[in-house]
Each structure stands twice: as structure tokens, then as C-alpha cells.
Amino acid sequence: MEKNWTKIFSSTNPIEVEILKQMLKENGVISIDINQQDSSYNMFGNINLYVQEEYVEHANKLMTKNNNERNS
Numbered sequence: 001m002e003k004n005w006t007k008i009f010s011s012t013n014p015i016e017v018e019i020l021k022q023m024l025k026e027n028g029v030i031s032i033d034i035n036q037q038d039s040s041y042n043m044f045g046n047i048n049l050y051v052q053e054e055y056v057e058h059a060n061k062l063m064t065k066n067n068n069e070r071n072s
Contacts, residue, residue: 009049
């Protein structure tokens with residue numbers, strides 16, 4: 001059975017995407033990133049982060065919690 005993937009985050013900052021990807025992995029959520037940035041000029045295009053459809057709600061809660069902790 002094929003899994004459906006849903007985009008949960010998009011950024012031009014590869015470090016920001018990698019931090020989120022690792023945080024999700026530590027919490028049991030597998031994610032993939034697709035880098036659509038121009039190879040010559042990294043300022044153009046986004047890096048999109050996807051999770052399997054069944055983990056979208058959990059991933060969003062984790063990202064909100066992570067964001068709240070960084071901002072407090």
C-alpha cells in the first residue's frame with residue numbers, strides 16, 4: 001500500500017529544515033525533505049518538509065511545542 005505524504009513546512013533555510021527533521025525523527029516521525037532551491041543561487045526556491053499523512057497532526061503539535069520552547 002502506497003503512503004501519502006503531506007507538506008508540513010517550507011523554508012529557504014536548510015539548517016532550519018534539518019533541525020525540524022531531526023526533532024521529528026527523535027519523536028518517531030519520519031520525514032523527507034525536497035530541496036527545490038536553485039543550485040547556483042540558494043536564495044531562490046524552497047526546501048519543503050513532508051511527513052506521512054497519518055503523522056501530520058502529531059508533527060504539527062511537535063513543531064508548535066518546539067517553536068514555543070525556542071521563543072520562551
